[in-house]
Amino acid sequence: xxxxxxxxxxxxxxxxxxxxxxxxxxxxxxxxxxxxxxxxxxxxxxxxxxxxxxxxxxxxxxxxxxxxxxxxxxxxxxxxxxxxxxxxxxxxxxxxxxxxxxxxxxxxxxxxxxxxxxxxxxxxxxxxxxxxxxxxxxxxxxxxxxxxxxxxxxxxxxxxxxxxxxxxxxxxxxxxxxxxxxxxxxxxxxxxxxxxxxxxxxxxxxxxxxxxxxxxxxxxxxxxxxxxxxxxxxxxxxxxxxxxxxxxxxxxxxxxxxxxxxxxxxxxxxxxxxxxxxxxxxxxxxxxxxxxxxxxxxx
Amino acid sequence: xxxxxxxxxxxxxxxxxxxxxxxxxxxxxxxxxxxxxxxxxxxxxxxxxxxxxxxxxxxxxxxxxxxxxxxxxxxxxxxxxxxxxxxxxxxxxxxxxxxxxxxxxxxxxxxxxxxxxxxxxxxxxxxxxxxxxxxxxxxxxxxxxxxxxxxxxxxxxxxxxxxxxxxxxxxxxxxxxxxxxxxxxxxxxxxxxxxxxxxxxxxxxxxxxxxxxxxxxxxxxxxxxxxxxxxxxxxxxxxxxxxxxxxxxxxxxxxxxxxxxxxxxxxxxxxxxxxxxxxxxxxxxxxxxxxxxxxxxxx
Numbered sequence: 148x149x150x151x152x153x154x155x156x157x158x159x160x161x162x163x164x165x166x167x168x169x170x171x172x173x174x175x176x177x178x179x180x181x182x183x184x185x186x187x188x189x190x191x192x193x194x195x196x197x198x199x200x201x202x203x204x205x206x207x208x209x210x211x212x213x214x215x216x217x218x219x220x221x222x223x224x225x226x227x228x229x230x231x232x233x234x235x236x237x238x239x240x241x242x243x244x245x246x247x248x249x250x251x252x253x254x255x256x257x258x259x260x261x262x263x264x265x266x267x268x269x270x271x272x273x274x275x276x277x278x279x280x281x282x283x284x285x286x287x288x289x290x291x292x293x294x295x296x297x298x299x300x301x302x303x304x305x306x307x308x309x310x311x312x313x314x315x316x317x318x319x320x321x322x323x324x325x326x327x328x329x330x331x332x333x334x335x336x337x338x339x340x341x342x343x344x345x346x347x348x349x350x351x352x353x354x355x356x357x358x359x360x361x362x363x364x365x366x367x368x369x370x371x372x373x374x375x376x377x378x379x380x381x382x383x384x385x386x387x388x389x390x391x392x393x394x395x396x397x398x399x400x401x402x403x404x405x406x407x408x409x410x411x412x413x414x415x416x417x418x419x420x421x422x423x424x425x426x427x428x429x430x431x432x433x434x435x436x437x438x439x440x441x442x443x444x445x446x
Numbered sequence: 447x448x449x450x451x452x453x454x455x456x457x458x459x460x461x462x463x464x465x466x467x468x469x470x471x472x473x474x475x476x477x478x479x480x481x482x483x484x485x486x487x488x489x490x491x492x493x494x495x496x497x498x499x500x501x502x503x504x505x506x507x508x509x510x511x512x513x514x515x516x517x518x519x520x521x522x523x524x525x526x527x528x529x530x531x532x533x534x535x536x537x538x539x540x541x542x543x544x545x546x547x548x549x550x551x552x553x554x555x556x557x558x559x560x561x562x563x564x565x566x567x568x569x570x571x572x573x574x575x576x577x578x579x580x581x582x583x584x585x586x587x588x589x590x591x592x593x594x595x596x597x598x599x600x601x602x603x604x605x606x607x608x609x610x611x612x613x614x615x616x617x618x619x620x621x622x623x624x625x626x627x628x629x630x631x632x633x634x635x636x637x638x639x640x641x642x643x644x645x646x647x648x649x650x651x652x653x654x655x656x657x658x659x660x661x662x663x664x665x666x667x668x669x670x671x672x673x674x675x676x677x678x679x680x681x682x683x684x685x686x687x688x689x690x691x692x693x694x695x696x697x698x699x700x701x702x703x704x705x706x707x708x709x710x711x712x713x714x715x716x717x718x719x720x721x722x723x724x725x726x727x728x729x730x731x732x733x734x735x736x737x738x739x740x741x742x743x744x745x
Binding site for chain 2: 159160161162163166167169170173174175176177178179182184185186188189190191192193194195196197198199200201202203204206207211214215216217218219221226227228229232235236237238239240241242243244245247363364365366398399400404405406407408
């Protein structure tokens with residue numbers, strides 16, 4: 148970004164071949180330099196897209212209508228423009244650009260709309276599934292830094308759907324409050340573990356303009372089954388990430404492109420009753436060994 | 447457009463460097479080919495713009511908020527997304543792409559929101575200014591085709607602001623109904639003429655998100671002063687166009703980029719009382735000689 152950049156020479160009259168320059172040259176002298184840069188890039192790509200598409204007047208008006216309806220679908224509980232950003236891969240792209248990490252560090256993925264701050268803090272080994280519904284799951288592992296040093300007291304904040312594909316906040320009165328959410332703190336050797344149930348895939352809200360667009364694009368609205376995590380420790384770059392189940396039918400076609408190769412876990416089925424009893428379960432369970440690797444905080 | 451084009455090979459997992467291909471490869475097999483083409487081009491340019499801008503999470507959310515508010519500003523009387531399209535030059539670009547005409551034909555420009563169908567039909571020479579406010583104006587000329595043949599019975603539909611920069615529909619009860627609107631029909635020699643008043647510049651609605659954006663871009667909301675026309679005749683491409691006054695302070699910075707060089711007219715001041723009396727005026731007036739040239743209708 149060049150703060151000293153001055154406005155372009157004025158090109159007064161519109162013509163198809165100079166359209167980008169005409170529009171961008173209209174900006175004033177005292178525009179915020181970042182806004183100037185963003186506006187210039189957006190106008191460049193917007194005009195290039197229009198010239199490539201050559202929309203009819205009717206197609207242009209259909210676009211106006213879609214953008215309007217997407218805005219009007221939003222309310223206190225529903226953000227249709229974030230959904231649009233999600234299904235076009237823009238949310239993941241912005242997330243990736245802002246979370247480029249050194250090799251070996253756990254990759255980021257999108258936060259999503261179901262995170263709730265101040266979930267209950269539990270001792271290691273606690274079962275976050277409060278209604279005993281679903282296939283039992285144990286997740287265990289270690290939090291380290293990229294140099295291999297274990298991190299004691301790292302915060303492991305987890306949230307996930309139940310066995311039916313719903314978060315607690317989507318089913319008040321059906322699921323117990325704070326079901327399938329919890330905050331754990333790693334032990335002196337950096338380890339953590341907790342009990343839960345296997346999560347299920349779920350659809351993003353598909354009853355609005357974005358759902359209709361997905362349908363017209365021959366796509367479905369389902370997110371691949373996953374557990375969400377925010378893992379943090381002082382001095383380290385906070386990681387917002389997922390663990391994906393490997394057997395979900397939507398693993399390779401997550402509606403919001405949230406899956407990264409390195410975030411697909413191995414879910415081992417443990418049928419041995421002695422192993423089950425050792426961790427306080429009386430039935431077969433799924434076991435996931437999963438370490439988180441944190442990079443140093445950026446200055 | 448290639449109807450036979452099949453879906454791209456599936457690239458399941460998101461990565462920053464392949465983001466465009468991952469998103470576009472997700473489309474189904476049986477997608478409308480035009481929708482496929484439009485979606486592919488939009489995703490390409492959208493991802494390219496995001497990669498060039500590298501928005502922070504906060505900037506991305508500011509964009510989500512702007513798009514949402516723009517949609518929520520729309521109602522039965524207000525179309526904020528058309529305004530956004532207008533001030534970014536997109537409306538003019540779409541208009542230009544759809545109205546490429548042979549050399550010599552009158553250029554098109556945007557329709558705008560103030561056209562009213564079925565305006566009163568008048569005899570040639572009628573004064574469309576019903577309240578006698580403003581500086582008198584006479585517009586006269588000929589409608590021809592690009593081969594130079596005069597067109598009898600061509601419809602010349604005109605509308606404009608008053609001397610204060612308002613259309614009749616913006617000031618019900620202040621201006622007479624159908625003030626400064628009228629439909630004329632050319633004589634056997636293709637000529638038309640009518641009386642009116644000199645129009646004034648006016649602002650597009652600037653109290654919403656688009657007005658705030660204009661302010662932040664160091665731009666003003668004013669349209670250069672003009673008369674609007676729709677000129678049509680059977681067998682010819684209908685022309686939606688303007689005549690601009692040459693002395694408007696906003697001529698070179700029309701907020702919606704509607705001005706084309708060939709649409710700026712010469713407004714001659716006639717002070718001769720004999721000339722004024724000859725056309726039924728008792729004061730000095732502005733005279734515009736303006737011919738419209740129609741191209742054959744496209745098949």
